[in-house]
Amino acid sequence: MKLRAIDRKILRDIVHLRGQVLAVAAVVLCGIATFVTMWTAHRSLKLSQDAYYRSHRFPDVFASARRAPDSLARKLAAIEGVAAVRTRIVVDVTLDVPRLDEPATGRLVSIPEHRVPMLNDLFLRQGRWIDPMRPDEVIASESFATANSLRPGDSVAGVVNGRWRRLEIVGIAISPEFVYEIRSVDIFPDNRRFGVLWIGHEALSNAYDMEDAFNDVAIALAPGGSEREVIARIDDILAPWGSTGAYGRDEQIAHRFLSDEIAQSRVSGTIMPAIFLGVAAFLVHMVLTRLVQTQRDQIAVLKAFGYSSLDVAIHYLKLAAVVITIGTILGIGLGIRLAQGLGRLYAEFYHLPSLEFDVDARTLLLAFAISALAASLGALSAVRGALKLPPAEAMRPEAPPIFHPGVLERVGLMKRMPPSGRIIARNLARRRMKAFLSISGVAMAVAILVVGRFMFDAVSLMMQRQFSEIQREDVTVSFHEPKAHATRHDLEHLPGVFGVETFRAVPVRLVNEHRSKRAAIFGIDGGGSLRRLIDREGREISVPAEGLAMNATLAEVLGVGAGDSLRVEVLEGRRRVETVEVTRLVDELIGSSVYMDAEALARLTGEGRTISGAYLSVDPGSLPALNEQLKRTPAVAGVALRETVIESFEKTIAQSMTITTTMLIIFASVIAIGVVYNGARIALSERGRELASLRVLGFTRGEVSAMLLGEQALLTVLAIPFGAVIGYGLCALIANVMTSELYRIPLVVSSRTWAFAVLVIAAASVGSALLVHRRIRTLDLVEVLKTRE
Numbered sequence: 001m002k003l004r005a006i007d008r009k010i011l012r013d014i015v016h017l018r019g020q021v022l023a024v025a026a027v028v029l030c031g032i033a034t035f036v037t038m039w040t041a042h043r044s045l046k047l048s049q050d051a052y053y054r055s056h057r058f059p060d061v062f063a064s065a066r067r068a069p070d071s072l073a074r075k076l077a078a079i080e081g082v083a084a085v086r087t088r089i090v091v092d093v094t095l096d097v098p099r100l101d102e103p104a105t106g107r108l109v110s111i112p113e114h115r116v117p118m119l120n121d122l123f124l125r126q127g128r129w130i131d132p133m134r135p136d137e138v139i140a141s142e143s144f145a146t147a148n149s150l151r152p153g154d155s156v157a158g159v160v161n162g163r164w165r166r167l168e169i170v171g172i173a174i175s176p177e178f179v180y181e182i183r184s185v186d187i188f189p190d191n192r193r194f195g196v197l198w199i200g201h202e203a204l205s206n207a208y209d210m211e212d213a214f215n216d217v218a219i220a221l222a223p224g225g226s227e228r229e230v231i232a233r234i235d236d237i238l239a240p241w242g243s244t245g246a247y248g249r250d251e252q253i254a255h256r257f258l259s260d261e262i263a264q265s266r267v268s269g270t271i272m273p274a275i276f277l278g279v280a281a282f283l284v285h286m287v288l289t290r291l292v293q294t295q296r297d298q299i300a301v302l303k304a305f306g307y308s309s310l311d312v313a314i315h316y317l318k319l320a321a322v323v324i325t326i327g328t329i330l331g332i333g334l335g336i337r338l339a340q341g342l343g344r345l346y347a348e349f350y351h352l353p354s355l356e357f358d359v360d361a362r363t364l365l366l367a368f369a370i371s372a373l374a375a376s377l378g379a380l381s382a383v384r385g386a387l388k389l390p391p392a393e394a395m396r397p398e399a400p401p402i403f404h405p406g407v408l409e410r411v412g413l414m415k416r417m418p419p420s421g422r423i424i425a426r427n428l429a430r431r432r433m434k435a436f437l438s439i440s441g442v443a444m445a446v447a448i449l450v451v452g453r454f455m456f457d458a459v460s461l462m463m464q465r466q467f468s469e470i471q472r473e474d475v476t477v478s479f480h481e482p483k484a485h486a487t488r489h490d491l492e493h494l495p496g497v498f499g500v501e502t503f504r505a506v507p508v509r510l511v512n513e514h515r516s517k518r519a520a521i522f523g524i525d526g527g528g529s530l531r532r533l534i535d536r537e538g539r540e541i542s543v544p545a546e547g548l549a550m551n552a553t554l555a556e557v558l559g560v561g562a563g564d565s566l567r568v569e570v571l572e573g574r575r576r577v578e579t580v581e582v583t584r585l586v587d588e589l590i591g592s593s594v595y596m597d598a599e600a601l602a603r604l605t606g607e608g609r610t611i612s613g614a615y616l617s618v619d620p621g622s623l624p625a626l627n628e629q630l631k632r633t634p635a636v637a638g639v640a641l642r643e644t645v646i647e648s649f650e651k652t653i654a655q656s657m658t659i660t661t662t663m664l665i666i667f668a669s670v671i672a673i674g675v676v677y678n679g680a681r682i683a684l685s686e687r688g689r690e691l692a693s694l695r696v697l698g699f700t701r702g703e704v705s706a707m708l709l710g711e712q713a714l715l716t717v718l719a720i721p722f723g724a725v726i727g728y729g730l731c732a733l734i735a736n737v738m739t740s741e742l743y744r745i746p747l748v749v750s751s752r753t754w755a756f757a758v759l760v761i762a763a764a765s766v767g768s769a770l771l772v773h774r775r776i777r778t779l780d781l782v783e784v785l786k787t788r789e
Helices: 002-016 018-055 072-077 142-147 201-207 227-241 253-294 296-304 309-349 361-388 391-395 407-411 419-430 432-470 487-492 552-558 598-605 620-631 642-651 653-686 688-696 701-737 751-777 781-785
Strands: 061-069 082-088 090-096 104-111 123-127 137-141 155-160 163-174 194-200 213-221 475-484 497-512 515-524 548-551 565-570 577-586 594-597 610-618 636-641
Touching (some): 002 018, 018 253, 018 653, 090 620, 104 155, 104 201, 142 194, 163 194, 194 201, 253 361, 296 309, 309 361, 432 642, 432 653, 432 701, 432 751, 487 610, 515 598, 548 552, 552 577, 565 598, 594 598, 610 620
Parallel strands (some): 104 194, 137 163, 548 577
Antiparallel strands (some): 061 213, 082 213, 090 104, 123 163, 497 565
């Protein structure tokens, strides 16, 4: 009977506090939904990746060479720890794609004419396998075909080893090797202008005079095989044949992007829910503390009727648990639905054959455990207060606090204030802890609103920095093979070109003691204006006349700093090995590049001045003529237009980021409204008797509302700068933990974000004020003025 009676009190309290209960439940719902969404999507993406890699035999080690005889395949297969070897031919060609003005780059990858199981196997989405009797048939990658509205039966034309050739598309496919389809020199994917075409091995070998030869190899390791030892043996075997060095999955570009996405989804699924649930715990604390204070007489009665202090404590814990459980259950349901949508987005973006969606029971149990922890922490001080109250003391009204003249009274400012202003000032000065808690609650609301929009600001700055300050060229042209520096003059005479800056990209291995990293050194001329080095703070960095200018993140990976030296192993040409000083560190936002003065790089390679490509300034009106000429130039391997890269980014990465960030902003807004509303309702409950007394003394409803709401407005105004500091600190934490080797998240919060946070808080405050004002208008003066004798 005891439990039934005391449990009925829980229901009455929930009904009485329904507005605040809903606010707390909404905050918990947002936190749990974010946690379940991110963790379930993370798990599903990881399971889908693993299943795809297993079913389509994604390799463990990769290598390329200029031209190696097929007989080396047996040597590679005989290496201890190797389970399977696939040799092939891979070349980049310039394509003329229907309905595309600019030239595109196609990566031709050889496949067996008859379908057999192989490493990097294809998953056919549409069409059929190539016909061995038709050498011009190809299978196009899904992302390229979709971006250009290509279907089986369509065709593209291209320059294949100097000859104009038309290729017929007979199938659309995906492969684990290209879950993120991007050229190694690019920053963002451009699926309209770069794609993969799988073509028969014999057809490609005949076109490039590579019968009985290969230039690319993929290797699967046997269980227990040592990647480091296998890579060393591969390099020994392929070095005489122009190998640029073998590497593992961690350096395979598509795998790196997908793995970074998986890692960051886990980080997002940890930090944001922790913030949300921290706010929930704070709200539970505020609600229960206020409830214990207003139910002193009820606590006394419960204890007088035989309920122990533990029973009373459990009662209030149950109340907190009910509120948290409501939010948790709803949050889990919403989180699962959102995770399904986010998982489908991942599967589409990374071109996975299927989504292995899985709701892990451990995730759900952890969600309940986290919410229970939040409830316990929030209820802890309130329950402790209930335990301390002896029945006799609790039956009496709480002793009024003893007040003394404050600073405002002593300096005489109080006399100049109207009565309502004096009441507000005295209440804040004499109840400093309550004022601090109210300010803290609103400040946390401001902080999570800032965090919610932070990624928009960060990516916007990265784009502005990359495409307005660093990449200032209109067109980038790259060649199949290094060309003489005099080729610059040919580029200057292309249609519409009025500015040319050349570059040289040399593949190298950078070694510092036991640490090593494959990279490319970019040789550029000092004083250029089309492609500049800009650090994280926006400062321009000059290329040193001697030594390396190295990306700061890459330098950290290698364990070197400015003034240190490392071994540079050139992986092409004469394959020279030199010790070079790291002269300068460049704290870039995107990429992990290494730069040298073009003349110094020429001395390092020992081959004289050659160029790998050029950055061009072009008259916009001449672009069609330039594109047409570049499409039919055999030496050109790829063409990138700055405007099209920006457009591609906005259609891919920005779009996918917008979905998740918008979800966080909505959740943050809900939490902000819940915090502000709860604060106003608690203030009304705590001061109901005081406000009723003022009404009896002759104050109007408007004056009474102005006192309470004016105090809340002042607290909100004071909370905004405090919340801005907290929000900025949380953004710094997120920027730090989400930084990867591929890109660094800049710590930037725009004026739009600050304005958004202030406007949402202001709207929540106005809405809460209207609701509280309505309650004040309906105050039952007789009921409120009843006191405990």
